Amino acid sequence: MKKETSDSKLYGILAEFKTPKHLLDSAKLINDNGYRNYDTFSPFPIHGMDKAMSLKKSKLGWIVLVHGLAGFTGAFAMIYFMMVYDYPLNISGKPLMNIPAWIPVIFELTVLLAAFGAVFGMFFLNGLPKLNHPLFNSENFKKVTDDGYFVCIEAEDPQFDDEKVIKLLEGAGATNIEKVFDE
Numbered sequence: 001m002k003k004e005t006s007d008s009k010l011y012g013i014l015a016e017f018k019t020p021k022h023l024l025d026s027a028k029l030i031n032d033n034g035y036r037n038y039d040t041f042s043p044f045p046i047h048g049m050d051k052a053m054s055l056k057k058s059k060l061g062w063i064v065l066v067h068g069l070a071g072f073t074g075a076f077a078m079i080y081f082m083m084v085y086d087y088p089l090n091i092s093g094k095p096l097m098n099i100p101a102w103i104p105v106i107f108e109l110t111v112l113l114a115a116f117g118a119v120f121g122m123f124f125l126n127g128l129p130k131l132n133h134p135l136f137n138s139e140n141f142k143k144v145t146d147d148g149y150f151v152c153i154e155a156e157d158p159q160f161d162d163e164k165v166i167k168l169l170e171g172a173g174a175t176n177i178e179k180v181f182d183e
Helices: 020-032 060-086 099-125 140-145 162-171
Strands: 009-017 038-041 149-154 176-182
Touching: 009 020, 009 140, 009 162, 020 038, 020 149, 020 162, 060 099, 140 149, 149 162, 162 176
Parallel strands: none
Antiparallel strands: 009 149, 009 176, 038 149
């Protein structure tokens, strides 16, 4: 952890826990105490963490649906314009609006735009790209990709008070607690 300097700002308090169960229990405790600006970190997803943190359902599904429908509508409109209105060709006496022949193109554009919606929607909802994060200043936090289970209560939380947060995390069974500064 980098030491506090005159120009550094407190980002939050980071606590490490021994097991995923301890992390899940601490998330429930933090949520029950009214904190909302906090996050948990582990090397793998922990079943039940969303419920413990009272997280809302993701909006990503709606973003993907809207982009998929836009791809479907755009592909259908494009093919209709080209094949029926702009340059109609009578191929083997088939009707100009030959929908079965259009299905591959419509399917591909639907999937393409839905995939773009998923990727760029995820970037947008996660606030990416973020080239650096204040938690990267903590040496202890490097364990999160291997065997560390962490929770960080951010200083922007309306209820945030250093002493109260540290007491709460100690009571939750944290093995290591440190202040993280944004530089």
